[in-house]
Structure formats: C-alpha cells, structure tokens
Amino acid sequence: MSDHKHEHDAKRPDPATMTEAEYRDYMADPHAFHPEHHGAGEHAHDGEGHHVTSLFQLRAVLGILIFFTVLTVASSRAEIWVADTFDLYIPTLVNVLIAMSIATIKAVFVVAIFMHLKWDNRLNLLVLLFTLMGVGLFIGLTAMDLGNRKEFYDWKGDQIVAGGTGGSAGFVALTRSARGKDEPEVIPTSLVEHARNRAIQKYGEAVFAEKLAQKHGHHDPMPARTPNRSRATEGLTADLFDTTVPAGGDH
C-alpha cells in the first residue's frame, strides 16, 4: 500500500478541481479513479441521480403481494380442509416451510421494489445481508443449544417443565398483579388450571362443561401432530400409513 504511494503522488488527482460528478466517482474509490474514464451520462442527471420507480411497477408489486397473501392464507386453510376431509395431516414442518417461503418472497419484493434496494447503493444491500446473517446466527445457534443438551446423559436435556422439576406447583407463589397489594393472590397451580378452577367455581361443573363444549365443540379435537419430544417426527404423520386409529388429542 503506502510503501510505494509516494511514487504515485504526482499523478494523484486533485479533488479541488473536479466537477461534482467526477468528485462523486472519486470519493467512491479514490484509488481507482481516472478522470478520463468518467463518461458523462453514466451518472445522473440534473443533480439527482435517483431511480424513479414507475407507478406500473409499484402497482404490479402490490398485486403480487396481495396474490401471495391470498396464497399463503389459502394454503393454510387448505391444510385444515384436507385434514378434515381426507384425514391427511401435513407435518407442521412443511406448513412452516411453505408459509415462511411465501413470506420471504413477499419480503424480497418489498425490499427490492418498494424500498428501492434494486437500484440503490450496493452498500445498503450489504448492510441488509449482514443483518440477516446476524439474525440467522442468533436464532440458529440459540435453537441449536436447546436441541443438544443431552449429549452425555440422556435425561439431561428436554426437561423444561413449568414450575421447575425441583418444586412444581407447591412452591410457586406466582402473583397476579401482586404489586401494591397487601395480600397478593397466590396461584398454587399452573396458570391454565387456576383459570379453569376459578371458572368452575363460578359457573359450576355442568355449566362449565357446556361452555367448554361451546368453545371447542365446533371443531374436531386437535390432532397431536407434535414434533414430539421423545422422538423426532420422521416423514408424514401416522394416518397416511395407518388408518386404524386416528391419533386424536385428549382434549
């Protein structure tokens, strides 16, 4: 680098004498700058060299975005319909992948056209890519830790239990808006159970059961399509291969 710089010093252009367009080029890369290579018209015009997106383009993008929104909603409804009609359960992973791919396509259109990144300075694209890399590392490595806590002892990982394995409900003194009250309400059980108990107390068992049926009666019990915690799910779910007993949930 600068070891041999002084040999070139004489040839270095003087920015003080440049036109504005030349100067812009020069600042972009002073070492590569050669005024004779600078053609008029490469850069811009009447002072503002920024891309003007045509209205047609914007409207087209809006149309595409709406189309993909409809598509993603449709795919999610279709999945439920397929499950109800054909007892065919698509694995969650596939759904996630489809929905996220569609969202990514939408995002690319927004970023490229609406946010002008297609015509923008490459540096801004670089900023975005580095950011996405950071996001990926953050989520990826954190999630990886969660999945790999039991290398030495089988029972070490995957044991996250509300209330803690050590104490469960007994010691939990969760308080509902405890602050500022003399006698905070202590919730001795899990939050869900506590809410249910209160409702049963309020309505009585029979009415509660009726209300519960009202809430959940209109749909089939949710199939337990869990990427289950004792073994990883492989391939499509049960009912594709074995139609004897539908794997219904307990609720």
Add this chain to the structure above:
Amino acid sequence: MSTIQPTRGEIRTGPMLPHETVQKGHHWRTRDDEFDAGKLGMWLFLATELLLFSGLFCGYAVMRLLYPEAFANGSHYLDWRWGGLNTLVLLVSSYTMAAAIRHTQVGDRARAQMALIVTWLCALAFLLVKLFLEYIPKWSEGKRPGVLFDYPYAQHEMEPMWWSLYYASTGIHASHVIIGMGLIGWLIYRNAKGWYGPKNYLAMENIGLYWHIVDLIWIFLFPLLYLIH
C-alpha cells in the same frame, strides 16, 4: 383527480417553495453525499430494527420447539380474517407510501399528498382493527399474557406463554405503527407546506423505508401467528 398540475417544467412566478431552496448541511461536500449518507444511516437503523425483532422471533422459535401444541392451539384462537385484513391494509399502505415518494420525485405534490393521507388512514385502520377486533375482545375473554392469563377454556398448559409472545410481538409492532403514524403525519404537514420536491425528499424516502420495514415484519408475523398451527 387533482387540479394542480405537476410543477416539473412549469414556469412559475411567486415565492420559491421551501423544497426548492433547501441547502445542504455545512459539513457535506455535495447534496448527493448528504442524500446517500441519510439513506445509509436509515438502512443501518433498519438493521437495528430487524435485530430487535429477531429477539422476538428467536423467543418464538425456541418456545415453539418446546411447546408445539400450545402454539398450534394459540393460532386457532386468532382469526385469520382479521389478520389477513390487516395484512392487506398494510400492503396497500406500503404501496401508497412508495407511490408518494414516486410522485414527489416527479414533482406531483398533490398526488403525493393524497398518497400520504391514504397511508396514514391505512395505518389508523390497522390499529383500529388491532385494538377493537383483536386486543379488546381477547383481553376481556381472559386471553392475556403471562400471569394475567385468565381463560378457563385453554387446552394446553403453555397457552399463557403463547399469549405472552403474541402480545409482545404484535404490541411492539403496533408501537412501531403508532410511531410511523406520527412520522407520516409530520410528512403530510410538511408536504402541505411545500417542503418536499424532486430535489428534496430524503425525509420522505427514509420514513418510507421505515414504513416498509414495519410492513415487512408484519409479513412474517402474520403467518407465524395466524396461519401456522
């Protein structure tokens, strides 16, 4: 729709509008430099926004891996129609925002103003749907975050966690929408005064970028919360 003609190429008498007399900052060499710097700064800010939300997405991913059933149940509690409506509203507002910038670039101040107002109204519509059709009914049913949870018909132990993440992510997103409304309102005011034109629209461009990021995050939140189960 507008009686005011584009100003480009028009010979006009009278006082100069503010956007025609704007000078560069004293420490900039050219206005182009200033413009590029402003945009670069905005993109860096958008990077911080993405990373801010990445924390929520990370929490979502980890908790979903832990409690998939709770999250499946959770998405069933949300009505995809309202979410979808909000998605459309935000997409349209994103389009009008981009259009406003385009109109300003070609000097059509009146149409830009219309586009900005539509954008603002869309943001308002988004918030109204959010508040009156989502938050208030759900909250009053007892579907609340964390320890405030009081919904007796829950089907899974971890549903309070789902509501925590739902309220955290949509709430932080909604706060961005509110800030965006403030900024767009400011744009409308300044545009009415004639601050923006073909040579001076950096503020509009940057607020536009911000608004598109808000839209972008919703594009991901919508399927994650409403559709995947």
Add this chain to the structure above:
Amino acid sequence: MSTIDTHAGHSSHGGHHGSYLTSKGSLWADVANWATTVDHKKIGVMYLVALLTLFFFGGVMALAVRVELLEPTRTVEVAGEMVTTGQRLGVLAPDGVSPNNIYNRAMTLHGAIMTFMFIVPGIPASLGNFFLPLMIGAKDVAFPRLNLASWYVYVFGSLFALASAIVGGIDTGWTLYTPYSTMTDADHWRVVAMTTGVFIMGFASIMTGLNFVVTVHKLRAPGMGWFDMPLFVWAIYATAIIQVLATPVVGITVLMLIFERLFNFGLFDPRIGGDPVLFQHFFWFYSHPVVYIMILPAFGIISETITCHARKKIFGYKAVAFASLGIAAVSFLVWAHHMFTSQGELTAAIFSFLTFLVAVPTAIKVFNWISTLYKGSIVFNTTMHYTLGFLFLFTIGGLTGLPLATLSTDMHLHDSYYVVAHFHYVMFGGTVIAMLAGMHHWWPKMFGKMYNEPAAKLGFWLVFLGFNLTFFIQFIMGAHGMPRRYASYPDEFQTMHIISTFGSWMLLAGFLVHLFTFIHSLIQGKPATANPWGGMTLEWLAESPPDEHNFAKEPIVKHGPYDYDTVVPPNYDPADYPLPEKPYTH
C-alpha cells in the same frame, strides 16, 4: 517535503470564529451554546465529562467492594453468643436487610455502571467523537443533531439507572440473570428502573455507532482511500458496526425482562415454562460483542500512540486493519462461551472452537505493535508509558483468557476470581489504560494545554503498579477456589484479599494524581502547539484546540497516516525531524 496542504491562514476563511472552546461572552450564552451544540468536539468533551463522572461513581463502588473484602466475615462465638465480625458494609444495612445484601448491591452497581455507563460508550463516544471527524478531515460527523441527541439520551438513561441506585440499588449482578433478577426486590421498581436505563442507553449507543459508520463511509477527506485511514478510524468503524448490530438485541432482552417483572411474561421464567438459559443466550449475544466494543477502540488508540511516539510506520497496516474487522465479525460467534457450564455439550464445543478463532487476530495485533517498535525512535513520555503498559497488561489479559476458552480448564475457572482478574486485565489493563494513553496523547489537541509530564508519569506508575497489585493476585485466588460475588469467604484467602485491597488504594492514588495533572493543565498548563508530538494524522493539522469548523481549509490527503520515514510531519519544525538520508524504497 510536507505534502499536506497546511493552513491557508485565518484570513482566507470568512466565517472563522476561533477555537471551539472560545467563550460566547456570558456564562449563560456558553451554557446555552454547549447545551445546544451540534459540534462533535463539544459533544465529545461533554461525553468525556459525563463518562468520567460515572467512572467516579463506579470506582467508589469498587473501592467499597474491596474494603468489604478486607475481612472474611466470620461468625465467632463470644460469651455464648454468635457474633459476626468484619461486616464492614453491613453497618450500612437497615434493619431487616442482610449485610451481605449491601455488598451485593455495591458489587452490582460497580459492574452495571462500569460496563453499561462507562466502558461501553467510553472511548468511541468521547475520544472517538472528538477525533474521528478530525482524523478523516471532515467538518463534523454525518448527523450532528443525532450526535447531540445521543448524548442527551445517554445522560437520560444514566439518570434512570442512577435513580435506581439512589433509592437503594439493585442486587442482581450486572448480568441480570433470570430468574433471580425477576424475583428479587419483587415489590420494588428498582430493577425496572435500572433495566429501563440500560434500554434507553442502548439507543445512545446505536445513534453513535450509526453516525460513525456513515461518517467513515461518506465524509473522508479528498484522497483518503480506505487504506489511508488511520487505524483508530478502522477500529472505531469496526466498533460502530458491532454497536449497530448487537445493541438492539440487548434492547429486546431488557424489554422482555421488564415485561417479565411487570407481568411475569414467562419467556425467561421457569415457573411458567420459560428457559433461563434463553435469557443468557439473549444477554450474551449482545454482551459478548460488547466486550469488543470496549476493546477495539483501545486497539485503535494504541496503533496511533505507538506509531506517533516511536516515529515509525505501523508494522503490517492491513493486518491490523483487517484484524479489527475480523474481531468484529467473529465477536458475534462466540457469545456462548460465557455459558460452558450451563448449556448443551455440542454448543459448548462449537463455541469453544470459535472463541479460539477470535484469539488469532488479537495475537496478530500484539505482534504487529511490538514489531512497530523495531528500529523506531522511541520517546518515553506519559503516552508511551501507557502504551507499553497496555502491551504488558493486555498481553497478560489475553493469554489468561486461553484457559477460559479451553473447555476442560474453564469448568474449574468459570465464575471464579480468575475470571474477575482476566476481564479486569482486559477491560482495565486494556481499555482504561489505552483510554489514558489516548487522553494524554490528545490532551494538548483537545484543550490546547500541555500537562506536567513528571506528575503524569508518577500517575502512570501508581496506576500500573496498583493495578497489578490489585488484580494479579486474583488469578491465583480464583484458581485456588474463590468464587465470584462472595460477600464473605474462607479464611485462607484473606491475605490475598488484603493485598488486592491495598492495590486498589494505590490505584485510587494514581487516578487522583491524574485528576490533579489534568486540572492543573487546564488552569496553568503551557499552551500547546498545533502538533506537539509530531503526529502525521490529520487531526494534527488543526489548531490546538481546533477551530469551530475543524480545519481552515479542507485537507487533501496525499500520503499515508504513518509515513514517518518519508514525510516531515505537518505543522512541525523540519529541523527536529529530518528525513532519513536514504528513504526506504522497494
């Protein structure tokens, strides 16, 4: 053959207002002027004052911690009654509060103030703010108003955090680990105030970082290519990237923590099914890169001072510059080495490996600095004392990090005093010492006054020896089995703790000497010339102290920042620095 265009003289510049320190007339006019200024130099000085004030508070807490540890706090039986002796801070405890709790609060405040409020903004916001535009020949940073806003946000956030300290302080440890931080002080808002302060200060950090990235990209002087930038600028640039990319994550983390405390959100709360290790991942994703936010600017300062005061071109410019970027990049990949004892084994192995990766560029930098001394012309002023002191202390700090990156030895040393000693060697022996080097190096430029060299050297020796006395013994203590954050401890460590506490007093004496020399310099110091050390970088082109708009005429760069062997420094008498007879060529 000075080839930099020097001052064209005051007359050629129409709007010249004299130095940035020139009074506006009345006191009120000055206050109003400083409070509303967008001048990066004034903001830099304001940051410096705010930082040093907080450094003082954090230091007081550190001294309190050391005093507490003078005695192991033993419960002994006196006339049939159990009596606890030596609980020095415990006398401050109100009835019903454990004496240990007072120690825990002091320890937490020391950590929280020093990291979040002093050392993270530290060098970039003060010296960086002042010198980054000067060094690249700009009139100001890219967004001057944002710069001022960042100062106000920083002060506002600090006040939030200090408010929590005034009403009693928090006892969570600066790392705020859940679930302890969500359970402690359950009926009080102190923890929320502190975390809100951290959240607000995050914005200040982002604003500064964003500003610097854009400044470096867009405001370099004509002729200054990327490899003509001084290494301090490279370091600040790398730092700014980390600030922009890492800080938002701590924002969302403390926001979740605040929600956790207000509504028991559950994400980090094991009682509702959350995962406390997830908090640690969130926290360290920010707080490890932050270590490099702290140390990279220090590297930059050392690259400047060692070249200037050894009158020597930096050895391996590109290696040092790329090492800065390399460290910035890798810093995002090593966060979980703070959690070797808490996470899964596979993750631990991966992060151990990545941690060693970050050691490589750091080692390269140290080798390069020492090679720079070779065949130099080294002057032993205070700045050079601090520079060599930095090399000594930082090398210890870096090498003692190796057993912490190694999985098998970290299982023993983690969370012990060994770790405390290690990060003090890096943070204090590295960053603070480098900041002192930078302050002595640039003091004449910032305030136009020279300081008393013998007194400053005395200060150096007190700081240097006091620091080693305080912290070296802690390596041994930790390996012997002394855990961190202990208010009372087994007797066998008492001798070592006493030595450490004596060291902390010596350190205090050193800082008082420096405080004295600086104040003395402001009042009675000799006026400084524009370039008292014969530096080559652009800031020495400006007056001492610089003009309101930095340079009378925009400088145009025609040589590298460290061409001491071919160019006579600007604003300097060529007789003092003759060129060598045979300039080096290929």
Add this chain to the structure above:
Amino acid sequence: MNALMAGISPKVLSTASFMDRFWFGDSSFTEAGRSGDWMFMFIWWLSVFFFVLLMVLMVYFSYRYRRRPGQHAPVSPAHNTPLEITWTVIPTIFFVVMFFEGFRGYVKLNYAPAGAIQAYLLAYQWSWELEYPGGQVSSEATMTSVGTRASNPEQHFSSIKAPIWYFPEKQPVVLRMTSRDVIHSFWVPDFRVKMDIFPNRYTSYTFTPDALDDTAPIMEDAEVGAYRYRDHIVLCAEYCGDNHSEMAAVIRVVPREIYEAKLEIFGSPRGTLAERGRVISQQRGCFACHSVDGSSNIGPTWKDLYNNEFQYTDGSTIRVDDNHLRESIYEPAAKIRVGYPNQMVSYQGMISPEQLNWIIAYMRTLSGATPAEDMAAAMVDPDAQDGTQEGSDGG
C-alpha cells in the same frame, strides 16, 4: 480449601508440585481434575513463553531504539509477509491443539463410567439437599464459620449448617441436579469442575474420588469406628442472592464399608424411590389399567416395560425411556402402543415431576434394575424441606 468450617479435614499437601501449589493450592483429587490441571499448566507455560518473548522484545526495542536528539529513526520495512504468516499460523496451531485437548478433558470431566452411584441433588436458596439412590438423606452437618450478622434472625440465617455427604473412594458418582428457585452452580474446587443447576432442567455432575492414601487424616467416629477420610468443600458459584457466599457443603470421601455403614445409619425414612413410586401409582389408580405382573389389561403392563422396544400406531418403534414415559403420562395421546386404545387421560398436574420420577424408578425395578444402580429419573421431595405432607398437590 481448608478451615472453612469446624471439623473439616486438615490440609495435606500431597504430591503436589510447586506450580500446583502456586496455582491451585494442591493437586486435584480426581483423575479427570488432574488432567485438567495438566491442561492448565500446558497453557500456562506456553503463555509464559510467549509473554516473556514479547516483553523481552518490547523492552529491548524500547531501550535499543530510544529517541536520541537530532537522529531520525532508521528506515525499516513496514511489513514482512512471511513473518506475518508465521505468527498467524503458529498461534492458530496452538489454539487448535488447545481446543481439542480441552474438549477431550471436558468429556472426561463430564462422563461417568458405568456403574456410577446416582444421587439426586436439590439446590435452593441457600443450601443443598442430597438424596442417595436408596432414599437416604445425610443427617450430619457442620457449622460453617462464615455467616452474616444476625440483625434479623427470623429472616436470615445467622450461620449456615453445611451438610456432610459421604461417598466411597474410587467410586464414580453422578449427581443429578436441579434447583427449586434460581440458578445455582455446584463447584468442588478440589475436583476442578463446576456445573450450573437450573430450576427447570436436570444437569449432571460427575466425579470419581481418588483412593484414600496414607496422607488422608483419620476420623474417630463413635458409631462406625476410626476411618480415613478426606473432605472436599462444595461452593455455589452462580450468584443466587443474599447468602450466596454461605451456600456450602462438604463431600466426605470414605472407605466403602464406612459409606455403607453411614447409609445404614441415615436410614431411608420415606422408603426408596421405587417404593415411593409404587405407593403413588396405587394412589393415582394406575393399577386399574396397568398390571405389574405381565398380565394383559386396558393399558400395557409395566412388567419389563422400561428399556424395551415396542411398536406404535404411527409406525415407529420406540425404546421406552424416561422421556417417553414422561410424555406418555403427561400427554398420553402423543404416542399410542399398537393394540391398545387411546383412552388414558393426561396426568399433567396430578402427578408432579418428582412423583413421576419415583414412578419411573418403580417401573425400572419391574424391568430388573436394582435401586443402587438406578439411573431413572428421581428427585428429592421439596415438600420434605418445609416439613409438609407428601403429595399435597396431587388428587
């Protein structure tokens, strides 16, 4: 570590080298710990070498090339690619070596050989409770000499009783640890390992204490006679609140027969884990659908269930382990055995996690495991801590 508490064994500097004493006070008392020490010493001497090299160069250059008035620095190259590559590659090689050696040591420190005693440790603010596989709980404790001022004795401990846990020499031990409130960390400096303890997961701590040699002190015990022993202090290394620094315990390594005699003395007041598991199963009505003798019923029999493979309706074959049992009890519908109806209801909230662990321990004995080598999930009962009734949260 010495003199933390009354009655602890005096410090004996065994075969420790000078550097061992300088850095660690003594050499480690486990094989794995010594290999960690060796690793540390390797890094230490390497660091010393490089540090001295760099500092000698720095001081020499500073002296040799100090500024002399009127003389300009001689010109020298500003970079040297071979040199720079060298000093990049050499540290990298060392770092890679360190990483691999460190990882090997880490595996050694964390992996217990087969046949380890598995004890169950509960940490809470601010003490520990350890339960042996047979259900015994140590009744011996020693007063720490560290403590806090008793300004409010109701709220704070004036001094801490540190429990003494006996373990046999040369016997691999696995502690299965969890916490009741906040994060703690289990550190035995003599063993050179620490491991964090979390409120909602299990972590493990492994050690194999050395044989007691002649340097070990002799304890006169009225009940079991004189024996050699060696004490190792346990400290909490993760900040956990006010009395974090008083959270101590003692691991006392004794000959095997003394260990067994001690366990005999401690007794098993609440029965072994398996016994408790049988009682809980009875109380929760498990035997209405499940048999324990291999006979068929509504649900699968528990006889020879654990650690055997079965077919499931989703086509998979699963070896029944702790996690699977936990899932089957808390979410019975997730996996259905071929040939059995999906009829069981969830016992989430009815069987607490530690009761679940006892049931699993019981199932293990039905599959031929003995309590002593029981690797099944189990946990001390936190209720015992408060002296309240067992199973108060169940139905």
